[in-house]
Amino acid sequence: MAMAGVPEWYIREAVAAERARIAEEPRRIGPNDQINVGLIGAGGSRGGFRQGLGVTRWAASKPGVRVVAVCDVDGKHLEEAAAAFNPTPAKYRDFRELIARKDIDAVIIGTPDHWHAVIAIAAMKAGKDVYCEKPLTLFVEEGRRMVRVARETRRILQTGSQQRSDGRFRLACELVRNGRIGKIKRVVTHLPGGPVDGPFPVQPVPPDFDWDLWLGPAPWTEYVPQRTHGTFRHWLEYSGGMITDWGAHHNDIAQWALGMDESGPRTVQAYGRGPRIGKDCYNTFPEFSITYTYPDNITMICTNEGENGVDFEGENGSIFVSRSTIRASDPRILEEPLPASATRLYVSNDHMQNFLDCMRSRKLPICDVEIGHRSVTVCHLANISLRLGGRRLEWDPVAEKFKNDREANALLTRPMRKPWHL
Secondary structure, X not given: OOOOOXXXXXXXXXXXXXXXXXXXXXXXXXXXXXXXXXXXXXXXOHHHOOHHHHHHHHHHOOOOXXXXXXXXXXXXXXXXXXXXXXXXXXXXXXXXXXXOOOOOOEEEEOOOHHHHHHHHHHHHHOOXXXXXXXXXXXXXXXXXXXXXXXXXXXXXXEEOOHHHHOHHHHHHHHHHHOOOOOOEEEEEEEOOOOOOOOOOOOOOOOOOEOHXXXXXXXXXXXXXXXXXXXXXXXXXOOOOOHHHHOHHHHHHHHHHHHOOOOOOOOEEEEEEEOOOOOOOOOOOOOEEXXXXXXXXXXXXXXXXXXXXXXXXXEOOEEEEEOOOOEEEOOOHHHXXXXXXXXXXXXXXXXXXXXXXXXXXXXXXXXXXXHHHHHHHHHHHHHHHHHHOOOOOEEEEOOOOEEOOOHHHHHHHOOOOOOOOOO
16 A cells, blocks of 8 residues: 555554444445446547446456446447456446346446436436546536435445545645645646647448447537547537546545535636637647635636646645655655544545445445535536636535626536437
8 A cells, every 4th residue: 555655654544544434334235245336338449448447347356346237339348348347247338228227236437428417317316326437527517416316316426536545645635634734825736738639520430339329418410539439528518628537636636625525616717728619629628727716815726737736835835746646845744643633534545445335334435426526516617717718707606606697607507419318
């Protein structure tokens, strides 16, 4: 469990805390404790994108888990996914057939973002727990609906923001929460930039690919390969670019550290270089600088510049954390253990195991649906500001509406292509 920059005292504490939590949790899944999992959206070799399959292999590596069904609209990806497990799972092209099975306890959703809400809601209503890849939603109103259904059905939903189960990020957030660097003045989240490319030519739909079902609730358009698989995230019809793809990770950590898991910023104003103009060009924003204001005069900047990670700047020092390291302006900020009276955060050392444990205990996972919804909302606000030419917007996190801006509020959702609906 060694992690660059994380002191030994913190690793020992984390292991002990998670063992204690697991020991207290009752086991509630079936008489033989087997969890049957279905995968929806496998990814695959076309475009090099394998997120759904990779996450499901992770689940299958855990004791008591069996993958019994896989689903994908791409026939090649479907065959690759089925071949990855033994015994070979059942294969489906339509997710509705998979979630209709009574023997499936949980689904893993690895589809493009525009499908997350429809599939997750249908799965929860069918009695399944859900592990859904981030970003959790494509629109703010989808997230609120997902939260409501999760609570009504009492299903577990883990958002795939696995940085919450990384000790580096948890340590950084606990140090910030406990005032180790003094009052926080500014947080900077550093994301990758996006590509500028296109227009791409319309091409014939591959014979093993259901293009209509891939589009689903998104607007109809002719088939362009670059709209699918790994590059779908560069089209606003299906995703939000790097602002949601990486922002759902790093802005999530900022929210955790600031204690804003069920709230969010009060204002947003975004500037950026626009995408290339044209019908079949990538249309998410490749370069951006986004300014949020939080309570207590805290500013958060989200930018495509700088070292990938999160910077916390306080009156008495700073902390930088990423997937490879954690460092501070003064080494003692990390080296001195927190006191017994310190505020401590949810401990998970394995994101998938946390989901499985919560399926058994029925406790909320570390990145519950409410958290996933609120974290990606931060990203959606930025894209709305960018789409409105950098307009400064005031956000009401209780009503989940913009104040006095009808045009901005209209972008919190969109009509779905029939017959799809939430």
